Amino acid sequence: MAGQHSTLRAQRRAETQRMIQALAVRLFIERGYDATTVTDIAEAAGVSPMTVYRHFPTKEDLVLFDQNGPLVAERIAAASPAQPLVRRIGTALVGAAATLTGGGRPDDPTAGDRFLLARLRLMISTPALRARHLDNHYALQQTIVDALGNDAAEPDAAFRARAAAGACLAAMHTALVRWAEDDGRTELPGLIAQALNAAFGTDAVETPR
Structure with missing residues (x-):
């Protein structure tokens, strides 16, 4: 059971990571990289800025990962x-x-x-x-x-x-x-x-x- 929970957590983490990155790239293209903040991305994704940073330690990682x-x-x-x-x-x-x-x-x-x-x-x-x-x-x-x-x-x-x-x-x-x-x-x-x-x-x- 513990292994199943661990796998589900990893899957949810990966899904959240993909969703945040996809939204970030879209916003960077629409608004410009420099004009888009991590807060903008967090709001679009419906998560906190801390969640964004937990998945992507730097703004650059949102594109490069x-x-x-x-x-x-x-x-x-x-x-x-x-x-x-x-x-x-x-x-x-x-x-x-x-x-x-x-x-x-x-x-x-x-x-x-x-x-x-x-x-x-x-x-x-x-x-x-x-x-x-x-x-x-x-x-x-x-x-x-x-x-x-x-x-x-x-x-x-x-x-x-x-x-x-x-x-x-x-x-x-x-x-x-x-x-x-x-x-x-x-x-x-x-x-x-x-x-x-x-x-x-x-x-x-x-x-x-």
């Missing part, structure tokens, strides 16, 4: 260690993008390509978000290195892993900017694969069909 890191880490950990680093990391980035843009579920307003595109446009156009996005970039780089486990345990191996992760993330960033400029008309996983192949060779990762 997503599940990309865990998705990438899961795919890297499941991939064969015999694969070259760039292919292992790049394939994980492409797969995570496919999940994040995959249409989502009716009960999840933060899933699907349109929500991701809205967040991305806010990141590109808002100076405060661009600065924090760089922090997220470094955090994702470390997540990738950690997911490689024993393959990045030694100092030299960790250096190679960080270099490969940083280069792959730079290619992904280029694809994200192009995707935003294209208004999401091209599928994001394919754009990321194209960017990786342009940077590392035509067979760096398999382009999704």
Whole structure:
């Protein structure tokens, strides 16, 4: 019984978090990021500002928070260690993008390509978000290195892993900017694969069909 209550609490927490983030992004787009306060978001969501901060410690987190890191880490950990680093990391980035843009579920307003595109446009156009996005970039780089486990345990191996992760993330960033400029008309996983192949060779990762 205790386990069921714990699961229900976690589900309710996740639902509240998704609802707050969806409303926040909508208000940021309608009113502007700087003109929208956390109090505005709390009032729209029908919760207290403290509840907003409990789910999102900073205003920037309302835009930047997503599940990309865990998705990438899961795919890297499941991939064969015999694969070259760039292919292992790049394939994980492409797969995570496919999940994040995959249409989502009716009960999840933060899933699907349109929500991701809205967040991305806010990141590109808002100076405060661009600065924090760089922090997220470094955090994702470390997540990738950690997911490689024993393959990045030694100092030299960790250096190679960080270099490969940083280069792959730079290619992904280029694809994200192009995707935003294209208004999401091209599928994001394919754009990321194209960017990786342009940077590392035509067979760096398999382009999704």
